[in-house]
Amino acid sequence: MTDIGDLSAQLADVQRRLHELPDDAFAEKFALHKERDVLRDQARTYAEDLDKGRGTKELLAELAALRSQMHSIEGQRIDLVYQAGSGGASSSEMGNLGGIALNRGMDDAMGLPKIKARIGLLKGILTDRGVEIPEASF
Numbered sequence: 001m002t003d004i005g006d007l008s009a010q011l012a013d014v015q016r017r018l019h020e021l022p023d024d025a026f027a028e029k030f031a032l033h034k035e036r037d038v039l040r041d042q043a044r045t046y047a048e049d050l051d052k053g054r055g056t057k058e059l060l061a062e063l064a065a066l067r068s069q070m071h072s073i074e075g076q077r078i079d080l081v082y083q084a085g086s087g088g089a090s091s092s093e094m095g096n097l098g099g100i101a102l103n104r105g106m107d108d109a110m111g112l113p114k115i116k117a118r119i120g121l122l123k124g125i126l127t128d129r130g131v132e133i134p135e136a137s138f
Helices: 004-020 026-052 056-075 080-084 089-109 112-128
Strands: none
Touching (some): 004 026, 026 112, 080 089
16 A cells, blocks of 8 residues: 555645646546545545554544534534524524524534544444443533
């Protein structure tokens, strides 16, 4: 397997070539997207193999830190029930739709989807080891 430095360089090269192509170079872009996907899969496998080599205590510590970070991000969300208040039905529905969109945007901006994916990966590794995963403590 290629080392992570080589994978990073190859991914950067593919990305550079993608940006250099004209907008109408559909076939070339498709081929580069496929190449990028293969390289990303290799990088993901490499990272997973590194995680599998880490100690259980270290993984549990990272899991606890990520859960805390996730809880903090989720605590900053807009409270849709509170925001709806006593307004009319239509204003409440529109407020909820806007609040949902804002919450999703804030989650994305703060990296919540990646944090949740990382938590899932860590839980999978720990479960494979037969480790009982502690409940989150908040």
